[in-house]
Amino acid sequence: MSTEAPFTIEQFYKFLAQGKLMAGKCMRCGKIHLPPRPLCDNCHGQEFAWMEISGKGTLVSFTVIHIAPQQFQASAPYAVGIMQLENGLKLPGMITGVPHEQLRIGMALTVDFGACTAAQPWPQWPRYCFKPA
Amino acid sequence: MVDGKPLVSIVSAGLSKFGKREGLYARELFAEAVKEAFDRCPRLEPKRDVKAMFVGHMGEAYEHQGHTGAAAADWAGLLNIPATRTEAACASSGAALLSGVYAVLSGLADVVLVGGVEKMTHRSTAEVTEYLAMASDYPFEQWHGITFPGLYALMATAHMHAYGTTEVQMAHVAVKNHYHGSLNPKAQMQKEITLEAALTSRVVASPLKLYDCSLITDGASCLILTKPELARRFTDQPVHIIGAGQASDSIGLYERQSLTSLQATKLAAQKAYQMAQVKPEDVDVAEVHDCFTIAEIIAYEDIGFCRAGEGGKLAESGETRLGGRLPVNTSGGLKAKGHPVGATGTAQAYEIYLQLTGQAERRQVKDARVGLTHNVGGSGATATVHIYRSET
Ligand SMILES: CC(C)(COP(=O)(O)OP(=O)(O)OC[C@H]1O[C@@H](n2cnc3c(N)ncnc32)[C@H](O)[C@@H]1OP(=O)(O)O)[C@@H](O)C(=O)NCCC(=O)NCCS
Ligand SMILES: [Zn+2]
Numbered sequence: 001m002s003t004e005a006p007f008t009i010e011q012f013y014k015f016l017a018q019g020k021l022m023a024g025k026c027m028r029c030g031k032i033h034l035p036p037r038p039l040c041d042n043c044h045g046q047e048f049a050w051m052e053i054s055g056k057g058t059l060v061s062f063t064v065i066h067i068a069p070q071q072f073q074a075s076a077p078y079a080v081g082i083m084q085l086e087n088g089l090k091l092p093g094m095i096t097g098v099p100h101e102q103l104r105i106g107m108a109l110t111v112d113f114g115a116c117t118a119a120q121p122w123p124q125w126p127r128y129c130f131k132p133a
Numbered sequence: 134m135v136d137g138k139p140l141v142s143i144v145s146a147g148l149s150k151f152g153k154r155e156g157l158y159a160r161e162l163f164a165e166a167v168k169e170a171f172d173r174c175p176r177l178e179p180k181r182d183v184k185a186m187f188v189g190h191m192g193e194a195y196e197h198q199g200h201t202g203a204a205a206a207d208w209a210g211l212l213n214i215p216a217t218r219t220e221a222a223c224a225s226s227g228a229a230l231l232s233g234v235y236a237v238l239s240g241l242a243d244v245v246l247v248g249g250v251e252k253m254t255h256r257s258t259a260e261v262t263e264y265l266a267m268a269s270d271y272p273f274e275q276w277h278g279i280t281f282p283g284l285y286a287l288m289a290t291a292h293m294h295a296y297g298t299t300e301v302q303m304a305h306v307a308v309k310n311h312y313h314g315s316l317n318p319k320a321q322m323q324k325e326i327t328l329e330a331a332l333t334s335r336v337v338a339s340p341l342k343l344y345d346c347s348l349i350t351d352g353a354s355c356l357i358l359t360k361p362e363l364a365r366r367f368t369d370q371p372v373h374i375i376g377a378g379q380a381s382d383s384i385g386l387y388e389r390q391s392l393t394s395l396q397a398t399k400l401a402a403q404k405a406y407q408m409a410q411v412k413p414e415d416v417d418v419a420e421v422h423d424c425f426t427i428a429e430i431i432a433y434e435d436i437g438f439c440r441a442g443e444g445g446k447l448a449e450s451g452e453t454r455l456g457g458r459l460p461v462n463t464s465g466g467l468k469a470k471g472h473p474v475g476a477t478g479t480a481q482a483y484e485i486y487l488q489l490t491g492q493a494e495r496r497q498v499k500d501a502r503v504g505l506t507h508n509v510g511g512s513g514a515t516a517t518v519h520i521y522r523s524e525t
Contacts, residue, residue, distance in 0.1 A: 063286035064339040069263035072278040082387045092387040093277045105294045
C-alpha cells in the first residue's frame, strides 16, 4: 500500500488516529521504520512505501511510574512498557487494563488506538496505549 | 605499566560545593568552580593564557537562561575569548571536555577551560522530572509519560529478567556510593545509608526506589587543559588525558537492539582504550555514570570491568568500594555527591584529577596511576569515556 502521505511522525500519528499502525518501508534496502523517517538510516535510501503492521505483540520490559512529570501527576502511579510487535519492531507506551502486580515480560499485548485525544494546540497527537491481547 | 601518549594535560581543576545552593544563579556557581581552578594554579594568568571555553549545560528551563557559554565566560572574567555551550543532556560536560581536547589538539587554542553547570533545586521535583525528560524522545517517550527514572527502570526490569540481577545488588551500589560520599566534603549527601534503608525506600519507578536514584543538585565544575609540552609551565603535577571516546545511539531507548547494555558506552570505551593503549584491568580508579544504581551495574559490564550480566555480582562483591580492587565513584558518584546534570562530566574528571595527584584525602586510592571517567547523556544516546594517567 503506497500513498503520497509524507513519511513523518506527524503522519504516523494521523494514521494512528484512524486506527492504523503504519510504518515506512525503505524501497532500496527493505528496512521497516517505525516511526517512519525521510532518510533510511541503513542505506540512506529516500524512497519509501507505507505498510500497515500488526498491533499485536509481547511486553519486553515495563515499569510503574510513581513520580511523574507535571502533566501526568493525576495518573500516577501508571504502568509503561516497551512492546515488541509481531514484525520485531518495538514501541513504548502506557499499559492499561492490567493490574500492576500482574505485569510480566513476555505477556501478550495489543495496541489500543486513540485511547485519548489531545486538547492542546501542539502536538495534536492521539495517545495510543497497550492493553492485554 | 601504562604510558599512553598524552593527548592533552589537565593543569588545574575546580569544583563548587554540590547540594542545595539557595540564592545562587548558575553563572555564580560556575565562578565558584573557576575560582578554585585559578587558585590551584598560581602560574596561570587566566586573562593572558586561556584561549577558549566550552561549558556543558543541559537546560535553559531551570533558570529561564540559555546562552550559557557567554554567560559563564562573563562571570569567569574571561570575556572576549570564544566561549561555547555544549549540550548532550547529562553528558553535556563530558562533551565539553572532548571539545576541549579537540581544540587543544587542533593547535588553535593552547590553553582551554572546560566545565559545566546546572542549577536545579529551586524547581519542584515535578518540574525537574519534566525538564530532565526533555533529553529523551518527545514523540514516543515523553508523550507517553515516560520519565528518566522510568527509562532506567525499563533497563533494570530487563536486566533482572535476563541475568537475575537483584534489587539487593542495586542497593549495594547505593550503599557504597553513600559511603564514599560521606568522605567527600563537597558531596550533597555525606551520610552513610544501610542496605535495609535502601531496600525499603519509596518507589520512584519500579523496581527503582528513592535510593536507586541520583540527586537533584546545584553545582559546577571545570578543568584547565593544555598541550602536554606546555603543562610544566603551569604545574609540577599535570594529569594527562591519554584516551578519549564519544559515541551516539538512537534517541529513543525503544529503538535499541538491547535494553541491558549501552552501545554508546561500549563504543566510546573501545575508542578510548585503544587510543590510550590501556585495558580495563589497568584502571586503578573510575568515575562512572551512576544516574541510577542499575546504570552503574550496566556501566561495569559495558566498560569491561566484568562480563555481561555480572555487574550485579561485582557490585555486591565489594571490589568497587574504597579499599577494593577497583574503586568506582570514590567521589560519592551522582548518587551521593550529586548530579547537577551539565556539571557532571567534568566533576567526574575533577575527582580523577584529585586521585591521580594524591589530593583525594580520606578517599585517596593508594598509588592510583590510571583513571577513567564515563559520562552518559539521556538513556544512552550519548556516552563519553576518558582515560587519564598521572605524570609518574
Ligand atoms: C528520586 C527523586 C524523585 C526524589 O525526589 P522527591 O520525592 O521530591 O524527594 P524530596 O526532594 O522531597 O526529598 C525527600 C527526602 O529524600 C531525600 N532524597 C531526595 N532524593 C534522594 C535520592 N535520590 N537519594 C537519597 N535521598 C534522596 C532528600 O534529601 C530528603 O531528605 P530529608 O527529608 O532528610 O531532607 C529525585 O531525587 C529525582 O528525580 N532523582 C533523579 C534525578 C534524575 O533523574 N537525574 C537525571 C538522571 S539521567
Ligand atoms: Zn534503506
